[in-house]
Amino acid sequence: MAEEQDKLLHEITNREYEHGWSVDLEAETLEPGLTEDTVRFISAKKNEPSWLLEWRLKAFRHWQQMTEPHWGLMHYPPIDYQALSYYSAPKKKPELASLDEVDPELLKTFDRLGISLQEQKMLAGVAVDAVIDSVSVKTTFKEKLAEKGVIFCSLSEAVQEHPDLVKAYLGTVVPIKDNFFAALNSAVFSDGSFVYIPKGVRCPMELSTYFRINAMNTGQFERTLIVADDDSYVSYLEGCTAPMRDENQLHAAVVELVALNRAHIKYSTVQNWYPGDKNGKGGIYNFVTKRGNCLGENSLISWTQVETGSSITWKYPSVLLKGDGSKGEFFSVAVTANAQQADTGTKMVHLGRNTSSTIISKGISAGQSNNSYRGLVKIAPSATGARNFSQCDSLLLGSHCGAHTFPSIEVDNATGKVEHEATTSKIAEDQIFYLNQRGIPTEKAVALIVNGYCREVLDQLPMEFAVEARKLLEISLEGSVG
């Protein structure tokens, strides 16, 4: 069987990236380089109020004093921040009264991603705010959302139309000085989504944004802010793919979530960025800061992520549990193949009384990849009656990959209860043979077993995206038998 496995491993390593193509959108791109002038240019381009420019500049000046963190279990050549371009916008900015006005190239892009807007429009229940290279070009279902008072637009637009909301919450969950990449993002963030759900409103549809990195050498600095007011609910999905590139592309996004009293935010990510060739060359560097603040009592923030892409993933969606009785959840599947490196996990910071958190992490490694779970559960002195349950499972496909867990637990209140379970396993040959015997070829068998292994996490995804995530898992693991 070893020989056959080698063959299959070889096949997957040589498989072309499905979304590897690029579309000419006549991008308007800023020359590479990063100075105060760059920051001013971006801010001016977006016609931002002066408070936001000052905010960006403060972040920039701070960033200049910081050094890139290297504590993750990852290896990559130094990033030359002066060699990147920090602004790129599609030149044709369509006035989207109807789809006919959309740049046909753009529609083609969506078609290839399998999310044509025509389809989306008909697929009632899903509003898409598509971000192509920094500038949001399409928002659908706006009216329907507006009826309920839901605001769902690009962050740039929100800065213009809802400045008070943006000003009140921007940078409150991830402060500009939080970390190197967050500071950089705060200085040069291009665009992203803004969501506000008013008191007592249950958002009538899944909100979904497809991010896409499109222009050459363009750093991508998305910034998303979601605020759920008292007694509201929203489910938000972020999905990403990127075209094939020779040079590594830096992606340093920031996502901030704020849940007020009894609000519930469900944030799901399916990430399929270009992982690079079999040696990891050309893939996306994904350094993301995602954090939620359960500010209100009995609020709930739930992160679900399926990470299959990028050559480097550095990502720790976290929850600050401030409100009494608030809950944080983290459900994660991280798949690495070939030379991919993922260092991902979560931080659950318990501050309020009777707060609770759940962490379910499934790491799957194949090829020569490295997959690390890094987590922190902190129970502050104020968090009387706090509880956490963590389960971190690793699955190894093949014998050249690595799985690591770095769970960190700090309990400063004697009533705190923390449970941690961890397992490392391999797919058993007898499982594969059993499925083979029922007519299922090995690749499919592996996909089925892996899907089963991730079920707890996949079950958290909204139905329509769970299907997509399953497909992605299958694609990214084709042939990785061990």
Add this chain to the structure above:
Amino acid sequence: MSMLEIKNLHASVDGKPILKGLNLTLNKGEVHAIMGPNGSGKSTLASIIAGNDAYEITEGSIEFEGKSLLDLEPHERAAAGVFLAFQYPVEIPGVSMMNFMKTAMNEIRAQQGLEPMEPAAFLKRVREKQALVELDAKLANRSVNQGFSGGEKKRNEVFQMAMLEPKLAVLDETDSGLDIDALRIVAQGVNALRNTNNAFLVITHYQRLLDYIVPDVVHVLANGKIIKTGTKDLAFKLEAKGYDWILETEKA
């Protein structure tokens, strides 16, 4: 042309010979029973027919409907109509029985050049076959074999066999550990499927199963070979006298 023709089969695992020149011919419409002491190579034979590559075939041939089975991958053998009811069915956490069965069914159909089965027809078949083996419908929503009792696992194997309607079914000690009711149900499943176009190879330790599934031929497998072939009476004799007398005659 016979359905299964095994000639002079030698097989080993980790260099240790297990099958040592086994011959067996099975025609369609027939049920053969294989009996034999523990460790004699019965499960090995079953695994080799199904294509488990943990075993190295050092000599001999296996033909299925006139074609060499050894050239086919395990999933291709399944599509050709070979089914193995495992002695120890494997658990697959998180994969529901329904999803598993649907995937199996459609993968086999795809290999046969057929369209996937209509969901309604599939569900109908599931219900029919569940009823046949008196399998609790709730089990369909559970993960494959996970948390199934011993008896449920065995009935689940027969359920899968009934779903896939193979040409050749090898049952590896499907009766072991079953009480008399479960045994009757398993036999009922097999008998319902039995027809002139398929064949069964029933591996068992106990003559009692053969009261329910009446075999056309009984073989005794010992030390990696078929050392005696007879009718159902042979099974009675084995039950009463054990294997030693044959092994003795064999030596003599």
